[in-house]
Amino acid sequence: MQNLDIAIEVTGLRTKYGDHEVLKGLTFGIPKEKTTVVLGGSGCGKSTLLKHLIGLLKPSEGSIAINGKEITGLDEAGLDEVRRKMGVLFQGAALLNSMTIGDNVALPIREHTKLSEATVQIMVRMKLDLVGLSGFDHFYPSQLSGGMKKRAGLARALALDPAILFFDEPSAGLDPVTAAGLDELIIKLRDVLRMTIIVVTHELPSVFAIADYVIMLDKGQLIFAGHLEELKTSNHPRIRIFLERRPEVETYSPDDYFKVIAGD
Amino acid sequence: MAFSLLKDITDASRIINKSFYWTFISPFRGKPVRVRATISEMVKAGYNSVPIVAVISFFVGIILALQAAYQLKRVGALIYVANLVGVSLTRELSPILTAIIVSGRSGSAFAAEIGSMKAAEEVDALVTMGINPVRFLVSPKLMALMVMVPALTVMSDVIGISGGFLLSVSVLEIHPFNYYQQTINALLVKDVFTGLIKAWAFGIVITIVGAYQGFKVEGGAEEVGRRTTSSVVASIFLVIIFDLFFTTLFYYFT
Numbered sequence: 029m030q031n032l033d034i035a036i037e038v039t040g041l042r043t044k045y046g047d048h049e050v051l052k053g054l055t056f057g058i059p060k061e062k063t064t065v066v067l068g069g070s071g072c073g074k075s076t077l078l079k080h081l082i083g084l085l086k087p088s089e090g091s092i093a094i095n096g097k098e099i100t101g102l103d104e105a106g107l108d109e110v111r112r113k114m115g116v117l118f119q120g121a122a123l124l125n126s127m128t129i130g131d132n133v134a135l136p137i138r139e140h141t142k143l144s145e146a147t148v149q150i151m152v153r154m155k156l157d158l159v160g161l162s163g164f165d166h167f168y169p170s171q172l173s174g175g176m177k178k179r180a181g182l183a184r185a186l187a188l189d190p191a192i193l194f195f196d197e198p199s200a201g202l203d204p205v206t207a208a209g210l211d212e213l214i215i216k217l218r219d220v221l222r223m224t225i226i227v228v229t230h231e232l233p234s235v236f237a238i239a240d241y242v243i244m245l246d247k248g249q250l251i252f253a254g255h256l257e258e259l260k261t262s263n264h265p266r267i268r269i270f271l272e273r274r275p276e277v278e279t280y281s282p283d284d285y286f287k288v289i290a291g292d
Numbered sequence: 293m294a295f296s297l298l299k300d301i302t303d304a305s306r307i308i309n310k311s312f313y314w315t316f317i318s319p320f321r322g323k324p325v326r327v328r329a330t331i332s333e334m335v336k337a338g339y340n341s342v343p344i345v346a347v348i349s350f351f352v353g354i355i356l357a358l359q360a361a362y363q364l365k366r367v368g369a370l371i372y373v374a375n376l377v378g379v380s381l382t383r384e385l386s387p388i389l390t391a392i393i394v395s396g397r398s399g400s401a402f403a404a405e406i407g408s409m410k411a412a413e414e415v416d417a418l419v420t421m422g423i424n425p426v427r428f429l430v431s432p433k434l435m436a437l438m439v440m441v442p443a444l445t446v447m448s449d450v451i452g453i454s455g456g457f458l459l460s461v462s463v464l465e466i467h468p469f470n471y472y473q474q475t476i477n478a479l480l481v482k483d484v485f486t487g488l489i490k491a492w493a494f495g496i497v498i499t500i501v502g503a504y505q506g507f508k509v510e511g512g513a514e515e516v517g518r519r520t521t522s523s524v525v526a527s528i529f530l531v532i533i534f535d536l537f538f539t540t541l542f543y544y545f546t
Contacts, residue, residue: 082420083420084416104424111419112422116420118417119413120413122412122414122417123414123417124409124417125412125414135421136421136423140422184421
């Protein structure tokens with residue numbers, strides 16, 4: 029983390045759903061103008077963490093500062109101000125199905141600016157061209173393939189030229205070629221537009237292709253934060269299991285196993 | 293159990309609060325209700341229900357006239373069929389029939405639409421774009437139903453009375469002009485007006501219940517279906533409760 033500017037700083041983040049603690053006190057920083065991957069197995073709390081970073085959930089404890097501005101205590105109006113500088117690509121792209129792709133991309137522009145309709149149309153075409161979807165503005169989301177939907181969702185996330193871009197499992201449900209195309213796009217966005225990019229994923233090929241910096245969670249705890257090279261050489265047993273795709277070994281003694289199946 | 297009921301009540305009051313804020317107050321603070329979406333909701337909820345409301349009102353008018361005649365004939369007061377049909381339709385049956393049809397068509401559609409958007413993270417996407425989902429999704433629907441349920445009720449009044457009229461002049465052999473005179477004399481402005489106030493309130497109830505059930509969806513498609521069903525049941529139930537309340541109110545205070 030030395031000699032890197034920090035875009036997002038998380039301190040002592042804790043969250044509970046009822047009695048179950050999902051995030052158990054996370055402290056880390058996310059560097060500016062780099063791609064940071066949040067890595068971890070299913071159910072480790074990485075999607076919950078993402079929802080905190082974009083202000084959809086409020087933590088039970090701890091603070092989140094985005095570009096030095098604390099967001100956990102903000103009201104809706106204050107959060108909207110922060111969110112205007114963020115773009116989010118959801119897992120299923122989350123395009124509004126009742127609108128065309130063009131209207132979807134135009135939605136945040138129309139909502140937050142007073143630009144003329146002609147300017148809005150030009151911006152929409154620029155964004156769609158950036159993600160390789162020129163000429164698709166009259167299509168409805170249901171007429172597009174999974175990969176194209178994600179690209180369209182990305183165009184919408186980029187509509188207001190955000191400084192920080194979040195991706196929730198960008199390659200989930202895509203074939204390897206399409207997923208690689210999306211990775212390519214993420215790298216381009218970082219290099220050309222100098223955006224801070226945060227990707228939540230568990231797809232290793234994608235991690236090795238795009239990550240500069242990696243944060244790894246395990247059962248709600250932070251087990252690694254550092255550069256990709258450090259991750260590759262780490263000796264932490266949980267990280268090795270993950271990187272070598274080994275199944276988790278269940279260590280039951282025969283007595284314990286009996287207790288488990290007897291339900292006692 | 294008690295805790296979850298309390299949570300349901302706070303959630304519902306939050307939706308009511310926000311819906312009213314974004315529909316009635318925020319337009320005066322420079323955030324107007326989306327006009328095009330409102331018109332499209334009006335077409336879906338109002339214009340498209342015209343045929344079904346018309347047919348049902350017509351039949352109910354005939355049924356009412358027949359049932360009234362069954363008793364009134366025996367006391368030789370057949371002409372009072374006109375009073376009974378006119379008053380019961382405008383004060384009671386038109387608003388409630390319209391509300392039940394609109395609950396079934398639009399209330400369920402609101403719950404399904406918002407619910408599937410919630411399941412597909414579209415509601416979250418709106419929030420991250422800095423667009424309030426209640427303003428974006430609920431306000432146009434609330435505006436549309438506040439206008440369209442009373443409008444459909446007026447239509448139902450007219451068509452229902454025509455149904456009663458047609459039956460009375462043909463089967464019951466009441467003179468058309470007498471029936472017309474009798475209806476005009478029986479109906480007071482307040483009968484029609486109280487019916488419209490009810491219809492307006494029913495429009496609000498149906499929208500809020502549909503939106504509430506939609507926003508409560510947490511899981512996937514299965515829950516959308518479940519919430520859609522409960523939105524219809526709950527809105528018909530609440531419509532009847534509100535009907536009881538308004539009828540009592542109007543009985544004593546008009």
